[in-house]
Amino acid sequence: MDDLLTERLAELAVGFGANVQADQIVMVNAELGREPLARAVAAAAYRAGARYVDVTYADAFVRRAKIENAGDEAIGYAPPWHVERMKQMGEQHVAVISLEAALDPAATDGLDPVRLGADQSPVRQAYLRLVMERLINWCIIACPTPEWAARVHPDLPVDEAFELLSQEIARVCRLDEDDPVAAWQTRFDRLTEISERLGEHRFEAVHFSGDGTDLTVGLLPSAEWACATFTTAEGISHHPNLPTEEVFTTPDPRRTDGVVRSTKPLNIEGTMVTGLTVRFEGGRAVAIDADGGAEVLRGRASRDDGASRLGELALVDGEGRIGALDTVFYSTLIDENAASHIALGSGLGYLVKDERDKEQVNSSSIHIDFMIGSPEIDVDGMNADGTRVPVLRGGEWQI
Amino acid sequence: MADLTVDERRRRLARLLVGFGANVQPGQTVMVGGDIDDRELVRAVANECYLAGARFVELNYFDLYIKRARIEFGGDDSIGYATTWSYEQARAAAAEKWAIISLSGGTDPSILAGLDPDRLGRDNSPVNTEWLKAVSEQLVNWTVGPSPSPVWAAVVHPDMEPDAALELLWSEVERVCRLDEDDPVASWEQRMGDMVATAGRIDDHRFDALHFQGPGTDLEVGLLPSSRFISGGSETADGIPHRPNVPSEEAFTTPDPTRVNGEVRATRPLDVGGTVLTGLRVRFEDGRAVTIDADQGGEVLRARTAIDDGGVRLGEVALVDGESRIGQLGTVFYETLLDENAACHIALGQGFDYCVSGDDVGRINSSQIHIDFMIGDDDVDVTGVTGGGDRVPVLRGGAWQV
Numbered sequence: 001m002d003d004l005l006t007e008r009l010a011e012l013a014v015g016f017g018a019n020v021q022a023d024q025i026v027m028v029n030a031e032l033g034r035e036p037l038a039r040a041v042a043a044a045a046y047r048a049g050a051r052y053v054d055v056t057y058a059d060a061f062v063r064r065a066k067i068e069n070a071g072d073e074a075i076g077y078a079p080p081w082h083v084e085r086m087k088q089m090g091e092q093h094v095a096v097i098s099l100e101a102a103l104d105p106a107a108t109d110g111l112d113p114v115r116l117g118a119d120q121s122p123v124r125q126a127y128l129r130l131v132m133e134r135l136i137n138w139c140i141i142a143c144p145t146p147e148w149a150a151r152v153h154p155d156l157p158v159d160e161a162f163e164l165l166s167q168e169i170a171r172v173c174r175l176d177e178d179d180p181v182a183a184w185q186t187r188f189d190r191l192t193e194i195s196e197r198l199g200e201h202r203f204e205a206v207h208f209s210g211d212g213t214d215l216t217v218g219l220l221p222s223a224e225w226a227c228a229t230f231t232t233a234e235g236i237s238h239h240p241n242l243p244t245e246e247v248f249t250t251p252d253p254r255r256t257d258g259v260v261r262s263t264k265p266l267n268i269e270g271t272m273v274t275g276l277t278v279r280f281e282g283g284r285a286v287a288i289d290a291d292g293g294a295e296v297l298r299g300r301a302s303r304d305d306g307a308s309r310l311g312e313l314a315l316v317d318g319e320g321r322i323g324a325l326d327t328v329f330y331s332t333l334i335d336e337n338a339a340s341h342i343a344l345g346s347g348l349g350y351l352v353k354d355e356r357d358k359e360q361v362n363s364s365s366i367h368i369d370f371m372i373g374s375p376e377i378d379v380d381g382m383n384a385d386g387t388r389v390p391v392l393r394g395g396e397w398q399i
Numbered sequence: 400m401a402d403l404t405v406d407e408r409r410r411r412l413a414r415l416l417v418g419f420g421a422n423v424q425p426g427q428t429v430m431v432g433g434d435i436d437d438r439e440l441v442r443a444v445a446n447e448c449y450l451a452g453a454r455f456v457e458l459n460y461f462d463l464y465i466k467r468a469r470i471e472f473g474g475d476d477s478i479g480y481a482t483t484w485s486y487e488q489a490r491a492a493a494a495e496k497w498a499i500i501s502l503s504g505g506t507d508p509s510i511l512a513g514l515d516p517d518r519l520g521r522d523n524s525p526v527n528t529e530w531l532k533a534v535s536e537q538l539v540n541w542t543v544g545p546s547p548s549p550v551w552a553a554v555v556h557p558d559m560e561p562d563a564a565l566e567l568l569w570s571e572v573e574r575v576c577r578l579d580e581d582d583p584v585a586s587w588e589q590r591m592g593d594m595v596a597t598a599g600r601i602d603d604h605r606f607d608a609l610h611f612q613g614p615g616t617d618l619e620v621g622l623l624p625s626s627r628f629i630s631g632g633s634e635t636a637d638g639i640p641h642r643p644n645v646p647s648e649e650a651f652t653t654p655d656p657t658r659v660n661g662e663v664r665a666t667r668p669l670d671v672g673g674t675v676l677t678g679l680r681v682r683f684e685d686g687r688a689v690t691i692d693a694d695q696g697g698e699v700l701r702a703r704t705a706i707d708d709g710g711v712r713l714g715e716v717a718l719v720d721g722e723s724r725i726g727q728l729g730t731v732f733y734e735t736l737l738d739e740n741a742a743c744h745i746a747l748g749q750g751f752d753y754c755v756s757g758d759d760v761g762r763i764n765s766s767q768i769h770i771d772f773m774i775g776d777d778d779v780d781v782t783g784v785t786g787g788g789d790r791v792p793v794l795r796g797g798a799w800q801v
Contacts, residue, residue: 025482032435032438032460035435035462035464038462038465039462039464039465039468042464042465042468042469043468043471043472046468046469046471046472046473046474046477047472049474050473050477051474051476051477051480052469052473052477052480052482053465053468053469054482055462055465057435057458057460057462058458059438059441059442059445059458059460061438061442062441062442062445062446062456062458065442065445065446065449065456066445066449066456068446068449069446069449069450070449070453070454071425071449071452071454073426073454074449074453074454074455077454077455078455079428079455079457079491079495080491081484081487081488081490081491084484084487085484085487085488088482088483088484088487089484092483
């Protein structure tokens with residue numbers, strides 16, 4: 001990735017993603033190996049008037065050392081000041097920019113999954129609270145790295161793979177536009193308009209049909225549709241995911257029926273699930289079949305009561321740039337924006353207004369998105385009286 | 400050593416810093432600090448910490464390019480700013496009695512080149528005071544050790560191919576850290592034990608001054624009545640022994656800043672903030688450096704020492720014998736951790752209050768600077784002078800006489 005592209009990506013994260021304000025403190029979270037973008041973000045944030053930029057480099061190989069060699073009392077432990085730091089970040093309304101990439105598999109291959117799973121720090125909860133209470137303006141942005149490129153394009157020499165991934169990320173982040181911020185603003189205006197229209201229709205359900213799919217997903221009466229634009233309690237608008245293309249809601253986990261065929265391969269922590277079909281009855285996934293990897297998804301879907309029910313329904317139109325690339329990025333940030341998708345597992349409670357509906361939102365320890373949309377799949381809104389309203393045809397909005 | 404893999408070399412250095420340097424205890428939180436170019440050694444150190452039973456390794460990677468961004472683009476109140484949580488971290492280190500391991504090596508001087516020197520000078524974190532407090536109250540067990548990197552190797556061996564330069568720097572670091580011994584810790588225990596005994600014998604003489612004599616050097620450095628020579632290790636208030644510098648070859652004290660007289664010639668080049676001084680000669684009168692001359696770079700040291708009253712007076716005098724492996728190598732590392740252990744040296748600027756006691760604490764030199772320079776060699780004699788005027792040989796031909 002050349003310096004100019006790195007700088008444009010940093011400017012997008014600072015000026016549009018987190019929308020850093022003058023005199024704000026900016027936290028930058030980066031795994032080692034992402035220094036070029038971290039440095040560019042720091043420079044862009046200072047140019048935007050940041051008071052101070054606090055860059056924290058994490059090191060997955062040190063975490064590996066812990067999982068491999070530390071005593072049990074070290075697993076899941078973090079010094080108490082880390083929680084205090086989160087609290088003070090909330091009080092001081094900082095901006096947070098996190099650089100996302102797939103990790104070097106050498107940092108995680110072969111680690112004990114039980115110890116890895118148990119190494120959940122209390123700091124994560126403290127951070128989620130800052131997000132839920134809207135105390136911080138934040139952004140997760142894709143950061144091309146050679147290690148990530150090798151994973152996405154394993155057949156290319158690493159420098160060519162890195163160059164290609166950089167170009168793809170530039171494309172999906174709209175950095176190839178003369179004015180990327182203006183392009184994103186136009187896109188968000190459109191997505192906001194669509195989510196408002198979908199909300200106004202108050203559909204009872206959404207129906208997907210075509211190419212092996214015939215699926216009805218019931219909606220909760222007071223669930224809203226949204227796109228990924230947030231506003232802090234103090235009124236700073238920001239865009240927490242870059243790139244993003246989706247308009248999404250949280251469905252009724254009791255009313256999903258029919259058959260759905262996945263339109264893209266699904267990556268579950270390294271296992272590729274291909275040719276996936278799932279049959280739902282009364283909200284539950286009762287049959288999960290695939291050409292490869294079905295047992296991994298079956299294992300996840302049986303983890304708890306909510307794991308076989310839906311927590312998310314998202315629509316992506318043909319203007320979305322990620323699906324057109326036909327690349328698996330091994331990163332949810334990007335991959336879940338490739339096409340219309342549903343997710344097994346935990347729902348999005350904040351989208352539901354009515355208290356009784358809130359209780360219905362699906363709850364689970366998993367959240368696995370899989371792609372079910374394509375230009376060949378028609379999407380219709382279903383009204384309570386049985387009438388249908390076209391929503392997507394050939395990848396184009398009809399509402 | 401050449402048949403060891405790079406990973407194995409790092410593992411041995413890491414084990415020495417964790418087990419002997421900081422002496423990490425089971426259940427401790429350990430802060431490991433280093434430049435991002437030191438990441439391979441940081442990872443090896445972290446791994447050894449966890450093997451030693453550490454509960455948490457707190458990483459403190461620094462990246463000079465982030466500092467550069469702040470100096471270049473930050474507003475005036477960004478310079479020298481510290482977050483409230485960085486104070487929490489230093490307080491936690493003191494309250495929870497952490498171990499601290501810092502890696503040190505030459506960095507690429509071009510990263511900060513061309514920046515406003517005034518803003519650079521003011522960009523000091525006020526949290527440093529908290530960390531120094533944790534150290535001076537002996538709440539943390541800590542060490543500073545060397546981290547060979549390609550950037551540092553290029554500074555030390557500029558005429559060599561990068562791979563060969565790094566290989567040579569690694570073998571030099573292994574030699575001076577005694578990692579070429581079968582049992583490096585036993586070798587250090589022996590060496591530091593000898594040094595502590597020597598320092599004790601020098602203290603027993605209650606010298607009033609030290610006299611350095613050799614080619615171009617005839618310098619008398621007055622000592623304070625309670626000046627004590629310190630060497631080797633340190634101990635926390637809870638009794639955890641640790642070695643603040645690996646390697647360490649010196650016995651040092653803080654002198655009387657009003658009683659230094661004569662001429663001294665530096666026996667090695669020295670690096671002052673990126674400028675190399677050669678052929679340095681200094682003349683002292685009544686404690687003050689009244690003339691500073693050099694074949695190259697003299698003006699930089701003259702400017703530095705003019706910063707405050709104590710800048711032209713001595714804060715440290717240190718004795719190093721010919722057994723020092725750093726001195727034996729003859730390499731200039733442009734890194735104080737190693738270079739100051741090459742030979743006897745003196746330092747202009749700040750003194751050490753823990754080297755004296757009673758009323759003498761108020762008499763030690765005080766300054767914003769502390770610049771060490773080497774004045775010892777095999778042909779420089781060191782003689783102790785007692786209050787009664789008796790002269791006692793201390794070092795002759797690099798060998799202890801006490």
